[in-house]
Structure formats: C-alpha cells, structure tokens
Amino acid sequence: MIGKPKERAGRRRAFQMVGLGLILFGCFIRVLDPYPVRIARLTYFDILQRLSPREYNPDLPVRVVDIDEQSLANWGQWPWPRTLLAEMVKNLGEYGAAAIAFDMLFVEPDRFSPSRLLNDPALADILTVKRHAAKLDNDVLFGLEIANWPVVLGAAARPTLEGRPVTPMAGIIEIGESPASGLVSVPNWTPPAPPLDQTAAGIGGVNVSPLGGMGIIRRVPILWGGPDGTLPGLGLEALRVALGESVIIAEGAQDEAGIMLAIEVGDFRLPTTENGEVWVRYRRDNPNLYLSANDIMQATDNPNLRAEIEGRIILVGTSAAGLFDMHQTALGESVPGVSIHAQLLEQILTGEMLSRSDVTAALELLSFVSLGIVVTVVMSRFGAVASFVAGGVSAAVVLASSWMAFQNQLVLFDVTFPLLGGMANFGLLAGYLFISTEREKRAIRQTFSHYVAPEILDEMERSGHQLQLGGETQEITVMFSDIRGFTPLSETVSATDLVTLLNQLFSKIGDQILRERGTIDKFIGDAVMAFWNAPVPVEDHPCRAASAALLMREALVDFNASAVMKGRPPIALATGCATGQACVGNIGSKSRFNYTVIGDVVNVAARIEQSCRHVDYDILVSCAVYENTRNVMAMLEAGYVDLKGRTDLEPVYVLVGGQETLDAPAFQKLEATHKKIIAAIRNRQPHDQIEDMCADCVAQAQHIEPGLRRFYSALPGRAADFRSDTQSNQLIFSHQESESKPSA
Template structure:
C-alpha cells in the first residue's frame, strides 16, 4: 500500500524537477536576450502604441516647415541657394520663432555663390559681374542671417575620418560616474560648412538611428557620443536654444561608469536608457503639424502664419519624395525624419515619456518564473487541463498589469517572454506528461490485456469508456474453468513451483479466452472466470465462449507435454458455459472496485462446471448456449443435472468440437446414434439393447473425441438424468432438427 504513494510522489518530484529545469533554462535564454527575443519584445511594444497612440495637441509649441513638392515647384529644385534659406530664416525670425532647427545638412559651400560661379571653368567667359558682386558669398550672407536668430544647424554621422572636428555649442554637465561614456557612438561627424558652424546658436545631430540603422525607429539618442565629445540630438538642441539654457545635464549612476539615467534641460527631465536613448511615444502623423515652406517664403506679416510660428520651436525639413528622408514609426507609418524630431519634442513638453528600467526587466523575469512555477505545480498535481486554466489566468493577470502600466505610467513591461516562455514550458511539460502518461498507459494496457482482448481495449479507448460505479443488465455468456485433481497436485510440489505452474497454465488458457474477445474476470485459486459481450458488445458471444473452451482444451494438451509438467500427472480442466442476462459493471467501493458480473447466469455456469465430474466430460454448456450455437458447434445431449441452489433441473450438453467437426460424416453418424441411445433410455428399452447402442457410440467416438469414452462409460449409470419428469417442460427445442425453435 505504501509503495504506490511513494511511486506517485517520485513521479511528481521528477516532473517538478523537469519543470524547474525548464524555468532555469528560460531564465538563461532571457539573460542572453537573443535577437528573436528582442524583436518579439519590440513588436509587442509597437502593438501597445498602435492600440493606444498619443493624441495630437495643436497647442503644443512645435511646428515643422516642410519643403514639400509645392515649394520645390515654386522655388526650384533642391538644394536652394543659401540666399533663399537666409530669407526663410529672416521670415521665421520676424514671425517670432522661439528656435529654428534645420533637419538638413550644409556641408559644402553654396554652389550658387557668385564667387564660386566665376571660378567655375565651364562658365568662364559666359558669366560676368562687377567687381563688388564678385566678392559676394551666399554662405556668408546665410551665416549673417543665422547669427541674428536662434538657429540650430544639423550634423550627420559618417564613417570616414576626413574633415574638420565639430564643436558642440551646448555645455554638458555630467552627474555621476562618466554617464556619457556609454552613449551611442558616432565614428565621425559631418559639421556645417564654415562660417555657418560658428554663427549658429546650436548644432545637433540629425540622425534618428545609429549609423547604418534601418527599420522601425523606436528609440532615438538624445545625446550622441563622438570623437569630439557628446553632441545633443537636433530636437534636444532646439529645445535648449528655445529655453535659452546654456547647458544640458547628463545624470548617471554614482558607482558605475557609462550608465545614463536621465537628461535634464531646464525644467524638463528625460528618463533615458543606459546609453542615452529615449523611447519615442508616437502619435498618428497629422497635417496640422506642417507649414509649407512656400508660404513662409512669401512676404511676411501674415497673421495666420504668425499665430502658427510665434513662440514655437520650428523644425525645417522635407517630405519631398526625391529627398529620401522617410522613416517608419512604431505605428506602421512612414514619416519624414523631421516629424520624428518634432514628436520627440512634443512628448518632452507634455511629459509623456515612456520608460523601461532594469527593475522592469527583473519583474518580467519574475513573471516568467512565477508562470513557470504555476504551470509546473498545477500540472504535477492536477494535470494539463487544470494547468492550462491556471496558467491562462496567471497570464491574463500579467497581461493586464502590462497594459495598465503602459496606460497609466507609460512603463514598457514586456509580456511576450513571460507568456511565450510560459507557453513553451506548458507545451514541453505537457509533452513530458503525455510521454510519461503514455508509458504508464502502455503498462496499464499491458496489464489489462491479460483480462480483455487487445481489440476490445482498442474499442474501449476509441469509445472513451469511463470507469465508474454501477452497471447495466444485458445478455452475456459466462465461463468457469477449474483444474481437476488440484489437491493431489498441490501436495506433490512446493508452493513456489505450484505458483509457477499455475501462472504458466493460466497464461496459456487465458490467451485463448482473449483470442476469442473474452474478458477475464478473475482467477480463483485453481479456477478462472471469464465472460463475453462486455464491456463492449461481442457478436455471437455464445459461440466464441464455446470456441474458447475448445482452444483451452488444445492448449492444455501442449501444456501437459511441456517441461514444466515433467514428472507430474497430466492436468485436466472442467469447463462450464452458460448464457443469460446479468448485471455488468463496476462493483465495489468508491475507492476500489472491480469490473465484474452478477446474476443467476453466473451461478448456472459455476454449477455446470461442477457437474463435469458427474457427467464425466471436460466441457459442458447450458441449454441457452446450445440453442444459440447448435448450427456452429458439435454438441451432444448430456441429460438433466441438479444444480445446487436451483429448484429446477438444468439440461446440459457436452461440447465435442467446432463447426468443422459438426459437418463431418463421422460426427453426424455419432449424433444420430446418440439420439437413438437417448430415446432408448427414455423409452426404458432393455438394458442389453441400451448397452449395445452405447457400445456403438463408444466405437464411433473413439475416432472423434477420446474424451467421450468416459462420458459414454458413465452414461449407463446416469439413466435417471434422461428420464426426468421435468424434461418435457425443460426442453424447448427439438433434438431431431438443428434449426432453432422460434420463441415468443
């Protein structure tokens, strides 16, 4: 009794160890954070923003001057002469722009400057200007205008090291242990051409992703690391200039170098990643953000334009298709790069800054571990279905926490790894449970196959039979088979040898029962009980039971000739079969029950088996079996027997052979002679006449079934069994015709 609980505990512990191993392996994968894990996390963060994007607020002091297709059509192809850009700066300044940031590069001198045109060999002798005009330089004119207003020019990252160094205009104050040491690094910058770099109020990086970066723009550095020190991004520098702040504060950790926590510009604090990036909180692109450069280039004093520009940060960029400055956002839109800078400024001004810290990552890992423990613990105790429900409920809680954290605090809490990791753990554990269950199922099937035929097992599994207390009444055929002379045999061998002998004997005769789709109910000492037509229907079950009895007789011959029976007297079996209605089902207590049968037919079969000694034949069947198998089995009437516990006498029949024997001329002659013998006994013919007929039967039986010799030898002493006063009422069939008599 204690072995099974210990075995179950051991299996459960092994299962829990497997679950723990999977959890530890998942933690290892999360720490490594391979590309598929990172990308899945990013896609989930994109999904959060797509479900709940930021709203556009037209009152925010940020606008974009767009060099659009209309502007190019009216003012010429790009690049424009710097004189036009100077006019644009002047107009924006007079409209009251708080700062003007160009999301474009002025790397080369203006090719439209008169001084450069005169030096062009291809234009020599074609272009002529007076002496004063020959000294005009558009870059100088542009620089003079830039110096009059709060203008921020852009610098771009590059791979080559040629060119001049760049001097940031913003002072960087570092708090902590060298926080700028871990910034996203730029190999080299492409600064504005002189004298523009000296006249601008600020210089910022125009890049929205690291050099060579492609795809969706999710994070943008607010500070870039470069060979000449930290350089702010274009939008951040535009904000600094608009606020009139001389410095940007970079906040890091006091005990670890190269870790950025936040950037402060005036009253604004921007939480960053450890390498100085911020997560962009996107909104849908809105045309109200843009002002056409064509309108700006017109004459000033436009009240509507002044209302849009005055006191606002103005970013100058382009959406023209041929200028290739389009990027994809987390919302799935393609927008100009200048729009991303504008959206960064908007979220800074509104304080809608998304954040994700090491604490958040640790909580994600804790969520994964918790889900893994829930799945493992519940599955180990209650199975896969309960584990799926519990894991699903836990996953829903984690998903709700992630959504609420994003909606209320703009915290990016990743649920993909906890959920997908939990699903992977569930799948692997369910697979492990399935394999172990299948292994146990095979063991149980192997054990149960000793009781029912394999094909019946297949049908039971396919039909999904459930084991529960109770039963149903139906027609079955019951067999009892007992070893004759068991007591002398048990006295001649040791108990161990006797068990070995019985096991081998029952294995051989049990196989014959299963072969004929029978169900072995139990082994009772030296006897076996079996039944047919349950737990699943078995066609012609009386015939199959009779056939199994014949096969058992054949198997016994081989067993008596085997090595295990050397030196032992041959074993004989007494077998009785009966067909009738009985209650079939699981009978016992709620904790322990047996699948068995209860009914009068069970007692009849048992008593018929006991009558084999009286009849002196090894296989007897009831009248009901005879009725249902008389067309398929070779049987002979054996008279009426008194069954213990029953008032009425029971007609029985000896089972001689199967259909093959039934159709042989030899058996048909014996059957006819046997009928004559029985009629002579019933008609009380002279004993010498009966003896003569009996001798004739014995002579014929010798060639058919030697076991009949003892049967006929004892027949003369059993004359009363054939002369019963009840026999006319008991027999409901004709012994002269093999066709069954119709019944109501």
C-alpha cells in the same frame, strides 16, 4: 497497491522536471535575446502605441517650418541660396522664435555665392559684377544673420574616419561613472561649413537612428558619442538654446561605467536607455504642426504666423518627396525626420516619456517563469485542459498588467516572451504528456489485452466505449473453468512455485479465451471466469465460448507435457458454460469499480462447472448453449443435474468437439448409440443391457475423445439423471414446499 501512488508521484516529478528544464531553457534564450525575440518585443510595443497613441496638443511650443512642394515651386529647387535661408532666419527671428533648428546640412559652401560663380571658368567670361560685389560670400551673409538669432545647425554622422572636427556648443556635465562612454557613437561627423559652425548658437546631431539603422524609428539617441566629444541630438540642443542653458547634465550609474540613466536640461529631466536613447511616444502626424516655408518667406508681417511662431521652438525641415527625408514610425506612418525631432521635443515638454528599465526586463522574465510554473504544476496534476485554462487566466493577467502599465505609467512591459514562451512550454509539455499518456495507454492496453481480445479493444476504441458506473441487461455467455486436483498439487510444491505454475497455466488458458474474443472477468484462486458478448457485441458468442473451451482442453494437454509439469501429476480442468440474460457493466463504488457481470446465468455457469465432477466429464454446457451451437458443435446429452441454489433441475450437455468431430462418421455412430442408451434408461430397460451399451460407447470413444470413457463408465450409475419421473418428482416436491410456506 502501495507502489501505484509512488509510481504516479514519480511520473509527476519527472514531468515537473521536464517543465523546469523548459523554463530554464527559456530563461537562457531570453538572456541571449536573439533577433526573433527582439523583433517580437518591438512589434508588441508598436501595437501598444497604435492602440493608444499620444494626442496632439496645439498649445505646445513646437512647430515645423516645412520646405514643401509649394515652397520649392515658388522659390526654386533645393538647395536654395543661403541668402534665402538668411531671409528665412531673419523672418523667424523677427516673429519671435525661441529657437530655430535646421534639420538639414550645410556641409559645402554655397555654390550661389558671387565669389564662387566668378571662379567658375565656364561663367567667368559671361558674368560681370561690380568690384565690391565680387567678393560677396553667401555663407558669410548667412553666418552673420544666424549670429543674431538662437539658431541650431545640424551635423550628420559620417560612416568613415575622414571628416572635419565638430565643436559642440553645449557643455556636458557627467554625474556618475563616465555615463557618456556607453553612448551610441559615430566614427566621425559632417559639421556645418565655415563660418557657420562658429556663428550658430548650437550644433546638434540630425540623425534619428544609429548608423546602419533601418526600418521603424522607435528610439532616438538624445546624446551621441564621437571623436570630438559628446554631441546632443538636434531636438535636445534646440531645447537647450530655447531655455538659454549652457550645459546639459548627463546622469549615469554610480557603480558601473558607461550606463546612462537620464538627461537634464534646465528643469526638464529625460529618462534614457543605458546608451543614451529615448523611446519616442508617437502621435498621429498632424498638419497643424507644420508651417509652410513659402509663407515664412513672404516679406509682409503676418499676425497669424506670429501667433504660431512667437515663443516657440521652430524646426526647419522638408517633406518634399524628392529630398528623401522620410521615416516610418511605430504607428505605421511615414513622416519627415524633422517631425520625429518635433515629437521628441513635445514629449520632453509634456513629460510623457516612455520608460523601460532592467527592473521591467526582470519582471518580464519573472512573468515567464511564473507562467511556466503554473502550466507545469497544473498540467502535472490535472491535465492539459486545466493547464490551458489556468495558463490562459495567468496570461490574461499578464497582458492586462502590461496594458495598464503602458496606459498609466508609460512603462513598456513586454508580454510577447512570457506569452509566447508560455505557449511554447504548454505545447512542449502537452506533447510530452501526450507521448507519456500514449505510452501509458499502450501499457494499459497491453495489460487489458490479457483480459480482452485485441479485436475487442479496437472495437471499444472505435466506438468510444465509456467506463462509467452502472450496467445494462443483455444476453451473454459465461464460462467458469476450475483446476481439478489443485489441492494435492499445492501440497507438493512451494507457494512461490505454485504461483509460477498457475501463472503459466492461466496464460495458456487466457490466450485461448482471448483468441475467441472473450473477456476475462477474473481469476479466482485456481479458477477463471470469462464471458462473451460484452463489452462489445459478439454475434456467435455461445459458439465462441464453446470453441474456447475446446482450445483450453488442447492447451492443457500441451501444458501437462511441458517441462514445468515434469515429475508432477497432470492437471485437469472442469469447464462449465451457460448462456442467458445478465447485467453487464461497471459495478462497485464511484471511486473504484470492476467491469463484470451479475445475473442468474453466472450462477448457472458456476454450478454447471461444479457438476463436471458429478457427470465425470471436463466440459459441460447449458441447454441454451446447446440450442445455439448444436449444428456446429459435437455435443451429447448428459441428463438433468441439480444446481445448488436453483429449484429446477438443469439439462446439461457434454461438449465433445467442434464441427469436424460433429461431421465425423465415428461420432455420428457414437451419437446414435448414445441416444439408444438414453432411450433405454428412460424406458427402464435392464441394467445389464444399459451397461453393455455404455461399454460399447467406451470402446468407440477411444478414437473420438478419450475423456468420454469415464463419462460412459459413470453413466449407468447416473440413470436417475435421465428419467422423466425424477424431474416430475422434483417438480412436485418444489410445489409442495412452496404451498407449505406461510403466506406473507
């Protein structure tokens, strides 16, 4: 009993070690951060934004001039002559724009310039212009115009190493250990064509994702690294120009190089990722953000347009489908790239910046570890169901914390890895527990199979037999079998050898009981108790019990002839069987009980087994067993015996053999002689005559069942057990005894 708690504690520790191993493995996976883990995290962040997108604020000083389909239809296909763009810049400047940023490239010289048209051999003989107009260059005119206004031009990342240098207009002040060294970098830039790169107030990168980036735009580089130094993104550069600032401050870590923490422009501070990116806090695309370029190009002064443009940062871009500047946002929308720059500016101005730091990642890992510990500890102690509930509650807390952090602090806290990792741990641990439980179940089944036949175990599993305190009354057959001569045997061997001998004997005997679908109740010293028809029904249970007794007799013969009994006196068994009503079930305390039987039939079977010595035969059965098996078992009347604790005498029968013995002519002859003996005893014939008939039966029994010889040798001395007057006298005595007792 002491070993059981230690064994359970050992299994629990082993289970917990498996859980700890899974937690450590999960931590290793999270540190590696493979693609499935990353994409699950980003998808969850998209879901957060879709559940609670940012609201559009029309009062924010950001607008987009959209070169839409109507503008292209009215002013011609793209690219427009830069004289038209100069007119647009002039109109926007006169409307009071704080900054004008072009989300487009002016890489090549304007092909509509008169000087370029006259240089075209195909057009030289066709076109005629005045001499002073022959040298007109639209790029010069455009450059002269943008020099008058706060204009920001765009530069695009170039994947090759070939390209012209770009000169950033913004000064970059780095604080910390070279934070700009860890920025998203590009091999080269495609800057604006001369002289535009010299006359613009600012130059910013138009890309909204690193080179090779595809799919959903979630983070936008706010500063870029390149061969010519650090270049701000288009939105940040537009903000700098609008504020009239000359420098941008890049704040980095003090103790580690290449780690960007934040960007400062004027009074605005933007927390960034370590490589200088900003998480975009998206809102639904709103048409109120856009102004049509067609309206801007009109020469008349429009008060409504002035109200929309004056004092605002104006981003010029295109939503025309043919110009291929559409990107997908975390909200699932396809918007022009200029819209993403505008949204980034809006959240800078409002301070609604999404943040995600190393501390957040550490807390996510801690959540995973905590969930894993909860699942492991609870499952090891209380099972999978309790672990599922505890894990579910813990997961709900983590999920709620993530939502509140996003809603209130704009912190991106990933729950996918803690939850999915916790679910994976739960599944693997549940599988381990299932395998472990199945292994223990098989071990328990193997152990229980020593008490119950395998067929009965199968039926119990199919019927869903439940072990619970209590029982029910039903008819059963009970067997008691005791070793004869056990005391002399125990005096000749040591206690250890005696236990070994008993184990081998009971194994032989128990196998025969289980073979006949019996249930071994208990081993009581040198005796065994078994019963039939429980816990599952056995229709022919009296016959099964009788057959088991006969098989035990045969097994005992083999056991006595075995090497273990060499040099020792043979062992004999005394077996008694009785059929009757009994309470069958789990009997004991609520915390510990045994599946057993209680009832008068148990006492009857035990007393019948004790009567084997009086009858001088090894197997006796009750009258109920006889009545149920008389047509298939060879049995002979053994008279009435006095059972201790019972008032009435009990008729018993010796069990000689099975159906084969019953049908044998020799047994039928013996049975006829046996009946004559019983009749002679009851008719009080001379004792010598009864002895002669018994001697005849002894001779016949030699070829039927040798054990009957002792039975018939003792029969003449038991004549009183067969006489009816003995029974009547016993009944009269019992009646007088009951009358002599005082009434209650």
